[in-house]
Amino acid sequence: MIPSEILQQIVVKTPSKIVLFVIDGLGGLPHSETGKTELETARTPNLDHLAALSLCGSSVPISLGITPGSGPAHLALFGYDPIQYDIGRGVLSALGVGFPLEPSDVAARINFATVDENGLVTDRRAGRISSEVNRELCALLRRKIQIADVQLFLETERGHRAAVIFRGDGLSDKLTDSDPQLTGVPPLEVQPLSPEGRKTATIVNEFIAAARAALKNHHPANAVLLRGFAKRPSLPLFSERYKLSAAAIATYPMYKGLARLVGIEVLPCGDTLAEEIKTLQDNFAKYDFFYVHVKAADTAGEDGDFERKVRVLEEIDSYIPALLELKPDVLVVTGDHSTPSALRGHSWHAVPFLLYSRWALPDGVVEFGERALLNGGLGRFLAVEAMPLMLAHALKLIKYGA
Amino acid sequence: MIPSEILQQIVVKTPSKIVLFVIDGLGGLPHSETGKTELETARTPNLDHLAALSLCGSSVPISLGITPGSGPAHLALFGYDPIQYDIGRGVLSALGVGFPLEPSDVAARINFATVDENGLVTDRRAGRISSEVNRELCALLRRKIQIADVQLFLETERGHRAAVIFRGDGLSDKLTDSDPQLTGVPPLEVQPLSPEGRKTATIVNEFIAAARAALKNHHPANAVLLRGFAKRPSLPLFSERYKLSAAAIATYPMYKGLARLVGIEVLPCGDTLAEEIKTLQDNFAKYDFFYVHVKAADTAGEDGDFERKVRVLEEIDSYIPALLELKPDVLVVTGDHSTPSALRGHSWHAVPFLLYSRWALPDGVVEFGERALLNGGLGRFLAVEAMPLMLAHALKLIKYGA
Numbered sequence: 065m066i067p068s069e070i071l072q073q074i075v076v077k078t079p080s081k082i083v084l085f086v087i088d089g090l091g092g093l094p095h096s097e098t099g100k101t102e103l104e105t106a107r108t109p110n111l112d113h114l115a116a117l118s119l120c121g122s123s124v125p126i127s128l129g130i131t132p133g134s135g136p137a138h139l140a141l142f143g144y145d146p147i148q149y150d151i152g153r154g155v156l157s158a159l160g161v162g163f164p165l166e167p168s169d170v171a172a173r174i175n176f177a178t179v180d181e182n183g184l185v186t187d188r189r190a191g192r193i194s195s196e197v198n199r200e201l202c203a204l205l206r207r208k209i210q211i212a213d214v215q216l217f218l219e220t221e222r223g224h225r226a227a228v229i230f231r232g233d234g235l236s237d238k239l240t241d242s243d244p245q246l247t248g249v250p251p252l253e254v255q256p257l258s259p260e261g262r263k264t265a266t267i268v269n270e271f272i273a274a275a276r277a278a279l280k281n282h283h284p285a286n287a288v289l290l291r292g293f294a295k296r297p298s299l300p301l302f303s304e305r306y307k308l309s310a311a312a313i314a315t316y317p318m319y320k321g322l323a324r325l326v327g328i329e330v331l332p333c334g335d336t337l338a339e340e341i342k343t344l345q346d347n348f349a350k351y352d353f354f355y356v357h358v359k360a361a362d363t364a365g366e367d368g369d370f371e372r373k374v375r376v377l378e379e380i381d382s383y384i385p386a387l388l389e390l391k392p393d394v395l396v397v398t399g400d401h402s403t404p405s406a407l408r409g410h411s412w413h414a415v416p417f418l419l420y421s422r423w424a425l426p427d428g429v430v431e432f433g434e435r436a437l438l439n440g441g442l443g444r445f446l447a448v449e450a451m452p453l454m455l456a457h458a459l460k461l462i463k464y465g466a
Numbered sequence: 467m468i469p470s471e472i473l474q475q476i477v478v479k480t481p482s483k484i485v486l487f488v489i490d491g492l493g494g495l496p497h498s499e500t501g502k503t504e505l506e507t508a509r510t511p512n513l514d515h516l517a518a519l520s521l522c523g524s525s526v527p528i529s530l531g532i533t534p535g536s537g538p539a540h541l542a543l544f545g546y547d548p549i550q551y552d553i554g555r556g557v558l559s560a561l562g563v564g565f566p567l568e569p570s571d572v573a574a575r576i577n578f579a580t581v582d583e584n585g586l587v588t589d590r591r592a593g594r595i596s597s598e599v600n601r602e603l604c605a606l607l608r609r610k611i612q613i614a615d616v617q618l619f620l621e622t623e624r625g626h627r628a629a630v631i632f633r634g635d636g637l638s639d640k641l642t643d644s645d646p647q648l649t650g651v652p653p654l655e656v657q658p659l660s661p662e663g664r665k666t667a668t669i670v671n672e673f674i675a676a677a678r679a680a681l682k683n684h685h686p687a688n689a690v691l692l693r694g695f696a697k698r699p700s701l702p703l704f705s706e707r708y709k710l711s712a713a714a715i716a717t718y719p720m721y722k723g724l725a726r727l728v729g730i731e732v733l734p735c736g737d738t739l740a741e742e743i744k745t746l747q748d749n750f751a752k753y754d755f756f757y758v759h760v761k762a763a764d765t766a767g768e769d770g771d772f773e774r775k776v777r778v779l780e781e782i783d784s785y786i787p788a789l790l791e792l793k794p795d796v797l798v799v800t801g802d803h804s805t806p807s808a809l810r811g812h813s814w815h816a817v818p819f820l821l822y823s824r825w826a827l828p829d830g831v832v833e834f835g836e837r838a839l840l841n842g843g844l845g846r847f848l849a850v851e852a853m854p855l856m857l858a859h860a861l862k863l864i865k866y867g868a
Contacts, residue, residue: 066529425495428837443846452531456814463812464528465535466558
């Protein structure tokens, strides 16, 4: 990958437009009966036709064999080294619920959990309480807990999961977890990892004790376990790094949050793919880079629903002509990672990728499917190289060296 | 890429011979009517036959999406990390005119330019004066400018471009440019980037003022803009790095200069491809590595002349049997970068590559063309890995580790 200081020297502002269309969880694995993946099964005539005109390949989100979370997978697609830039779990939890993190906030993931009369953890997920119970408990904690000089925010994620954000002067995220990741042991005291973390450790332990008191009669959710203390990472701004005026179109808070992390402006948008495309059309004149995120393929994959994932991909395919009508100079269709229905979760498998541009060399691939794309001109490449490729094909990179 | 200190431990001197045949600007893009690239259009029976006997692939000069100048592209082919070793523009200008740079010289690119009565730049290229006018102006500046303790060299490049070389004790290249890269503003004062640059900045500013005085009545070329102050980078010697006795055969000063930068001996040679091949034949017994550079494909590409590039490639093809008659142990045919006629300039596209050797595994590719080569055994790989591949197939690398 080209060092960012060199990219900075060769990137130029031009009117050309790039659309990065991300189908979350795009890649899959074969159905046991047909031997075909979700994407290979889906009827996708528009994507197949587009592949025939495009530079194709398979992108590796992080490195071979590594299954990424949404954070690192998106950082890579945005051209930020996902190993160098670490987004802590607390920050991802806060982004996931759409919480507007300030740079000095410290966020952590909460598990509602069960402890016995001896204070030993018996269930790290509190019997998987419902999101509704979770919301009631968060409201209770908000009402009952006051900590001097610190503002507290409690936000339900889903099931037993919530986010907590500590806001105040001089807080640090250099802390150990309270979640022991085991049952039969007590929650851990939160310890500072460096001297600057001492004050925050005291505050957090006070919060944990107060939560335990407040939850006393709420078995099975009678304790909280905290992990992944983190501040918002300081990432170079997308607009400065690439001299792009960039907009994000997404329906889920997590992806809006990831876009905001790198300074991509998030456009207001409804909840459906049709509304996302409409938002793209309405704003196409105003920006020169669009990140469009489509969630449903990942959700179907996580649910293990092969057939639904196939249908989602077919629906997405039907919007490809609308994308092309906008005449973007570069259109990339890919995923952030694979989510095979057979695995019911994110996976390490390479991700289908196509780059359509007047300056791309079509490579003979005529089908948008995991195996057809293996013969593409890009072969297998790291997702973090997608941004330089998009910029190059939009003629936004001048020569390196004379 | 293998670290150079490890390569150093495993490279051995043997009598085997390697020919690196570089077709400048080799790769291209499809013709809008036929859908075939220049190389795919050209009738190249000898290269096709050679491909069938060779290990094939597509080389990426720097990294995906990056368009290289000739300097970094050649460093990569010579096995030097083109990011680690930076060749400044001034040095490339000096090399381009065949100027024998000494290690302490500071070189810069000059633009002859136009300034108005208020000293504001109105044309950074002085109305694109001819090379002939440029030569007269360089002669004038040589005659008129004297700077104490510094020897000055002025060399015409082409059109409005020239090179200036400052020779003297204690000169530094840690300087800002005088070229503002904009019109409507005055040329910039050259500033030292570190204390050691102060003396040189004074000298350079004195030169610029003297040039302005000398050019007063030579509108539109009534000023000079300087940029890319640089000294010759200190590169490990090719002969020591690879234990090779290496020779370069090239017709353009730039490529002879690049060879000299890494210590490759430049053989005297005429201006035609026939003379280059004759030089190779005449010297084949005396060296064990030959870098042969052919310029015309790049020039045709830069001129946007698809048909001429096709004819050049067909001419080159006719010399392949002569290369094979020499029975090199390894013959590589590749380019330093792509120059698609459609783009009229260097590009980021991967570059056709074949390696012919008794010890290469032929991979089923039977055509020397951008897309046929995608299925080659090397796939897509970084150009900086070509040297270890050549050395290995010439049996010049022993086992790494026991």
